Structures are given as structure tokens and as C-alpha cells.
Amino acid sequence: MRGGLARREVAVIGIGETAFGELWDKSFRDLGIEAGLLAIEDSGITAQDLDAIYVGNMSAGKFIEQEHVSALVADYSGLADQHLPTVRIEGGGACGAIAILQGAMAIASGVHDIVVVGGAEKMTDVADARAGEILSATADQEWESVFGATFAGLYAMMARRHMYEHGTTREQMAQVAVKNHKNGSLNPNAQFQKEITIDTVLKSGWVAEPLTVFDSAPLSDGAAAVVLCAMDRARKFTDTPVRLLGSGQARDFLALHDRRDLTTIDATVVAGKRAFHTASLTPQSVKVAEVHDNFTISEIMAIEDLRFVKKGLGGMATEDGETALNAKISVNTSGGLKARGQPVGAVGIAQAVEVVRQLRGEAGKRQVQGAEVGLTHTLGGTGATAVVHLYGRVN
Amino acid sequence: MAIPRFWREIPSRYNLYGSKCGHCGTLDFPPRTVCPECGRRSIGKMESVKLSGRGTVVSWTVIHDAPAAYEMMKPYVLAIVEMEEGCRVTSQIVDVDRAAVKIGMRVEAAFRRLGSEGDAGVIHYGYKFRPST
Numbered sequence: 472m473r474g475g476l477a478r479r480e481v482a483v484i485g486i487g488e489t490a491f492g493e494l495w496d497k498s499f500r501d502l503g504i505e506a507g508l509l510a511i512e513d514s515g516i517t518a519q520d521l522d523a524i525y526v527g528n529m530s531a532g533k534f535i536e537q538e539h540v541s542a543l544v545a546d547y548s549g550l551a552d553q554h555l556p557t558v559r560i561e562g563g564g565a566c567g568a569i570a571i572l573q574g575a576m577a578i579a580s581g582v583h584d585i586v587v588v589g590g591a592e593k594m595t596d597v598a599d600a601r602a603g604e605i606l607s608a609t610a611d612q613e614w615e616s617v618f619g620a621t622f623a624g625l626y627a628m629m630a631r632r633h634m635y636e637h638g639t640t641r642e643q644m645a646q647v648a649v650k651n652h653k654n655g656s657l658n659p660n661a662q663f664q665k666e667i668t669i670d671t672v673l674k675s676g677w678v679a680e681p682l683t684v685f686d687s688a689p690l691s692d693g694a695a696a697v698v699l700c701a702m703d704r705a706r707k708f709t710d711t712p713v714r715l716l717g718s719g720q721a722r723d724f725l726a727l728h729d730r731r732d733l734t735t736i737d738a739t740v741v742a743g744k745r746a747f748h749t750a751s752l753t754p755q756s757v758k759v760a761e762v763h764d765n766f767t768i769s770e771i772m773a774i775e776d777l778r779f780v781k782k783g784l785g786g787m788a789t790e791d792g793e794t795a796l797n798a799k800i801s802v803n804t805s806g807g808l809k810a811r812g813q814p815v816g817a818v819g820i821a822q823a824v825e826v827v828r829q830l831r832g833e834a835g836k837r838q839v840q841g842a843e844v845g846l847t848h849t850l851g852g853t854g855a856t857a858v859v860h861l862y863g864r865v866n
Numbered sequence: 867m868a869i870p871r872f873w874r875e876i877p878s879r880y881n882l883y884g885s886k887c888g889h890c891g892t893l894d895f896p897p898r899t900v901c902p903e904c905g906r907r908s909i910g911k912m913e914s915v916k917l918s919g920r921g922t923v924v925s926w927t928v929i930h931d932a933p934a935a936y937e938m939m940k941p942y943v944l945a946i947v948e949m950e951e952g953c954r955v956t957s958q959i960v961d962v963d964r965a966a967v968k969i970g971m972r973v974e975a976a977f978r979r980l981g982s983e984g985d986a987g988v989i990h991y992g993y994k995f996r997p998s999t
């Protein structure tokens with residue numbers, strides 16, 4: 472089975488995240504441990520209850536010259552003498568979301584009862600140009616990068632084609648950034664907490680035409696963690712478990728030029744179908760969603776590919792305010808990668824943290840009213856990997 | 867990129883050699899060992915084929931933020947080109963007025979310097995594209 476998670480139900484019983492941003496005074500290990508301990512404290516478990524640790528991390532080897540980070544995190548969390556199995560998962564930007572899936576599968580299969588899944592990235596210890604190169608390494612190094620393709624450049628070519636085929640405008644893409652910065656202004660952990668205008672985006676300088684600096688998510692440091700627990704044991708620790716309803720992970724060609732359609736991320740379409748199928752839900756049941764807005768065009772494609780809106784209408788729906796806070800569907804209430812920040816390994820986990828917060832009713836000023844089902848969508852590379860998770864309130 | 871890795875790619879990067887599936891006829895560039903359409907039925911039936919070098923722009927961008935190795939070239943035009951034979955490739959478009967680049971534009975391959983690694987590093991050569999009639 473390629474989708475799944477029906478055998479033994481899995482709940483999120485604890486969440487934690489650091490502030491996101493350029494955190495020059497904090498190391499990779501500081502961040503990972505801060506998020507992990509917050510999640511453990513939130514869950515009410517003790518170290519003895521824990522069966523395993525899963526770590527999502529894109530490229531600590533390149534960003535901080537440290538490999539074997541699963542051992543590092545367990546050690547500095549004070550868990551070395553528990554001799555826990557620890558697993559580090561890569562998958563470009565999707566590594567955190569895959570780590571959640573792997574942790575949940577271990578519980579669903581009955582191998583483990585309680586696991587911590589954390590994700591972290593320390594991106595600002597290297598120069599910006601170097602960080603760009605490291606991100607590009609999730610595309611095809613030999614057949615894209617060596618020809619001068621940058622990560623932003625590849626997304627820019629999706630944007631150009633989307634404009635050509637569907638009439639999407641730069642102003643519609645800019646509106647994604649405006650909305651997400653507005654949501655970020657309500658999130659005390661967000662990297663950017665100031666509102667911006669469409670003009671800010673349009674005039675912020677090209678990165679790769681038609682994308683500007685403000686069409687792009689920032690480089691960030693940060694970490695997030697969740698505690699997953701078998702549903703049959705969750706009530707022992709919490710009154711507000713949030714159920715993992717279904718998940719889907721899918722892949723496509725590594726290089727963008729080999730894909731069927733530049734304006735659709737097929738991996739998102741398939742991962743979404745698998746997740747909705749497992750959960751026996753439709754996109755219409757989702758009221759709150761965190762989607763992978765590493766560039767503004769990515770959010771427009773995501774809401775189309777997840778079937779929240781028809782193909783080609785993502786820009787218009789955004790412009791019409793359908794994805795704003797407490798509108799038809801609240802998209803990226805945390806501020807998204809765009810405003811909350813993009814510490815790559817932490818992204819998929821931070822998305823889960825936000826959705827769980829929303830479903831528990833703990834999102835403060837950015838609380839979505841009446842949300843029963845929430846979705847996270849995470850991309851690796853230029854869409855060679857996509858992961859979708861569906862979470863639900865337990866009444 | 868390590869030197870052996872760079873040498874391995876020379877036949878395709880210098881001469882545009884792709885592969886054709888002997889089972890279904892699908893053409894792939896860069897060459898593949900297994901046809902994505904036919905799977906194991908294609909094993910041992912993949913033939914080496916030289917592309918004509920002519921194609922059409924499917925999408926394009928102008929790169930303003932470039933890695934160190936490409937600093938000297940920026941801003942430069944990058945495109946996905948659909949080759950006459952049906953496969954698609956990514957590379958730069960050179961010898962062109964940026965204002966004239968558009969989707970559907972006809973281009974042809976030209977052999978150029980792609981970039982180098984550091985001051986004393988390896989120089990990469992390969993195909994770029996230029997406008998054709």
C-alpha cells in the first residue's frame with residue numbers, strides 16, 4: 472500500500488517550536504534540543520516513555536559540516552543513556568514531513584508506542600550565495616545546476632509557464648506574500664512579523680524573473696518537534712490528542728524538465744489523493760492548511776493541486792481573498808515558509824505544529840474558527856517529492 | 867563536482883547523446899539505462915542517439931541571484947527547451963536580446979563554457995542555446 476496509516480491510530484500529543492529567524496547566538500544543537508524539550512514538556516511524557524527519535528534534516532553536512540545529527544540530538548537532549556534508536560531522514564524540503572510519516576508508521580505497525588519527531592536546520596552560518604547553492608543541490612546537480620539553474624530559477628520557470636497557460640499575474644503571486652506576512656504578523660515565532668504591500672513584493676528586486684526577493688521564502692534557522700503516540704495510549708497523557716487521519720507521499724522525476732506539466736506538481740496531486748483516500752475525506756472538509764510556499768507561485772500551485780480550487784484559478788482565488796484567515800480556507804496561518812521562515816528540516820514539522828495548534832484552539836489571534844480537519848503539504852526539491860498529512864480534532 | 871563525475875558526462879554534454887528505447891521508441895536525454903515507460907522490458911534495448919540540437923523554448927527566466935561560479939555571467943537567461951525529438955533539457959540561452967526571449971521561440975544548441983569551480987578549478991563545457999530561424 473502506498474498511502475496508509477489505518478492499522479493502529481496515531482495521535483499528536485505534544486508540539487514545540489523555536490522562534491524562527493537569523494539566530495546567530497544559537498547553534499544547530501541548541502535549536503533541536505529547545506524544540507524537542509518543548510514538545511516533550513507539552514506532551515507530559517517522560518524520557519522513559521520514549522521509544523525512538525526521528526530527525527528531519529536536509530543538509531547539516533553542508534550547512535554546519537556535521538553529519539550523524541540523529542545521534543547528536545539524542546545525546547544533547549540528555550537521552551544518551553536511554554540508548555534509543557534514532558533515525559535521520561533526508562528528502563530536501565520534505566524531510567520533516569517524511570520523518571513524521573516514518574514515526575507514525577512505526578507506531579501504526581506496533582513497533583513503537585511513543586516517538587519524538589523533530590526537524591531542524593541552521594542555514595545562516597554560511598553566506599547567502601552558498602545557502603542558495605545548497606538548496607539547489609535538491610534539484611538535479613548534473614543536468615540542471617551545472618547549466619546555471621538555481622533553485623529560484625526553476626520555480627521561476629514554473630511561474631512563467633503558469634502565467635502563460637493560466638493567465639496568473641505577478642500581482643496575484645505577490646498577494647500570496649502579502650497574505651502570509653499578514654498571518655506572520657500574528658505569530659510571535661515568525662521570522663517576519665511586519666505586514667507588506669503588493670508594491671513591496673513587485674519592487675523588491677529580481678531573484679529570477681518573474682520572481683522577486685519578496686516572492687521567495689527567507690533563509691532561516693529554527694527547529695520544531697512533535698510527540699506522536701498510539702491513540703490507545705494518548706489519553707493517559709493529554710485531553711486534547713489530535714489524530715493523524717491519513718498521509719500520502721509521492722515522487723516524480725528529479726529534474727523539472729522531465730515532468731509532464733510545468734504548472735502542476737504531480738507529486739502533490741498524488742500525495743493529496745492518497746491522504747484523502749486513507750482518511751475518507753475530500754478537500755472540501757479542510758478548513759486550515761499549511762502548504763509549501765517556498766515561492767509565492769508554489770502556494771498557488773499547491774492550492775490547485777490539492778483541489779482546493781480548480782487548476783489555473785489559484786492566483787485568482789488568492790486575489791479574491793479565499794485563502795485569507797477565516798475565509799473559505801485558511802492557508803498558511805503561521806505565515807508559511809514565506810513569513811514564519813524556512814529552516815528546511817523543520818518545515819514539515821512546524822507545519823504540523825501550526826495545524827495541531829489550530830485544531831486544539833490554541834492559535835490565539837490567528838485562530839481559525841470551527842476547524843475540524845487540517846492539512847499539511849510539504850515539497851522536496853522542485854516537486855520531486857511531496858508529502859500530505861491530514862490531522863483531525865478528536866471530539 | 868569531482869573530476870571523474872565531470873568526465874562521465876562528456877559524451878552527452880559535448881555531443882548531445884541521449885538514449886532511445888528499443889521497445890517503445892521513447893527518446894530520453896540525458897541517456898537512461900531503463901525506460902521510464904517500459905521498465906525492465908527496455909533493459910538491454912536502450913540505444914545511443916545523437917540529438918539534432920534544435921528545439922523550442924517551453925519556459926524561461928533571467929537569473930539575477932547566481933552561485934559564485936556563475937557570478938560573471940549574471941544576469942543570464944535560463945530556459946527549458948523541448949528538443950525536436952521530444953525530450954526536454956535545461957540550459958542557458960546566449961547571443962540573445964533578453965527582451966526578445968519568449969515561450970515558443972526556436973533555438974539551436976551551441977558548444978560553450980558552462981562555468982568553472984574556483985580560480986584553479988575544472989572548467990565545464992557543454993551545450994547552451996542560441997536563437998535560430
Ligand SMILES: [Zn+2]
Pocket residue numbers: 887888889890891892901902903904905908
Ligand atoms: Zn520504452
